Amino acid sequence: MSRALRFVALGDSLTEGVGDPVDGGWRGWAALLAPSLGGGERPVEFRNFAVSGAQTRDVLERQLPAALAFGDARAPDVVSVVVGVNDTLRCTFDIAAVAARLDAVYAACSGRGALLLTACLPDPGRKLGLPPALARPLARRQRAVNSVVHALSERYGAVHLHAAQGAWVGDRAMWSADRLHPGERGHRMLAVRxxxxxxxxxxxxxxxPSTEPEHPEPTRSASLFWLATAGTGWVVRRCTDLLPQLLALAAHEVHHHARGTSATLDLKAARAASAALAAVSVGWWEEAA
Known part of the structure; x- marks a missing residue:
């Protein structure tokens, strides 16, 4: 019998499986994909290290060491790394730090011969339905993260999924009651893609994996109830330290919009992402040499 293929999943609530409840816990896209990775005959050992609220620092400092030590000295065969949204929801957001951490995680996985799975994601402001002045700064941050993920995924030969756009983003049936995490149908769609x-x-x-959900989709009343109760708490927990800065960013956004200079904010963010990639590229080329 061939040895088992080892698949470990790193990231935040998306990979933890929030929105796809089973047996009192979460399942999610990675768990749905795992059985397929063995080719139908090879057994698969799957471990999900993703944790709700995780940022790139958590993946680098906590999840990665645990994943590389999974089982025995043999490194995992497949590693998924999907993270970054929570970084954009913090006042400490720094695209240079995000790029450096992701570069270190990708390098550690690919350097041990693991196949890397990555994805870019929609911005949270759009899913929350925030007013434009609040949503645009978050969208700008998520675009910066996605551009870094795109570039680093190409550098390390990752299997990259473009999930930031497309019909699924606006398809209510794909999302759970919180409107931020995929529902079962959305998780199945990610696994199939x-x-x-x-x-x-x-x-x-x-x-x-099958595309057909095993459980009924959340009703509109369930969605409204979640937003009025648990949803408010979720936003507060994620954005408490960001809110003062976000309000300042919104005021800055309104000021530039009134002057017709909003494009300068987009340009500044794009340049910051390029500079972040340039910084990690220097270290990468030096190591390669």
């Missing part, structure tokens, strides 16, 4: 990307690249896989 990752399966398709892997198949395109010639990886041996078993059958794709």
């Amino acid at each position: 990752f399966h398709a990307r892997l198949a395109e690249l010639g990886h041996v896989l078993g059958p794709p």
Whole structure:
């Protein structure tokens, strides 16, 4: 019997499986994808290290060491790293630090021969339905994170999923009651899309996960109830330290919009992301040499 393929998942609540409840816990896209990775015959050992609220620092300092030590000295065969949204919701957001941490995580995984799975994601402001002056700064931050993920995924040969845009983002059926995490149907869609990307690249896989949910979709009343109760708490916990800065960013946004100079904010953010990538590129080329 061939040895088991080891798949570990790193990240935040998306990969933890929030929005796809089973047996008193969460399942999520990574768990749905895992059985397919063995080609239908090879057993798969799956471990999910993702934690709700995790930022890139948590993945680098906590989840990565645990994942690389999973089982025995043999490194995982497949590692998924999907993280970054929570970084954008903090007053400490620094795209240079995000790029450096992701670069270190990707390098550690690919350097041990693991196949890397990554994804870019929609901005949280859009999903929350925030007013434009509040949503635009968050969207700008998420675009910066996505541009870093795109570039580093290409550098390390990752199987990258473009999930930041597309019909699924606006399809209410894909999302859970909180409007921020995929529901079961959305998690299944992500698993199927990752399966398709892997198949395109010639990886041996078993059958794709089913697209049909096992549980009913949340009703509109359930969604409204969540937003009025638990949803408010979720936003407060994630954004307490960001709110004063976000209000300042919103005022700054309104000022530039009134002057017709909003494009300068986009340009500044794009330049910061490019500078962050340039900084980690220097270290990467020096190590390669």
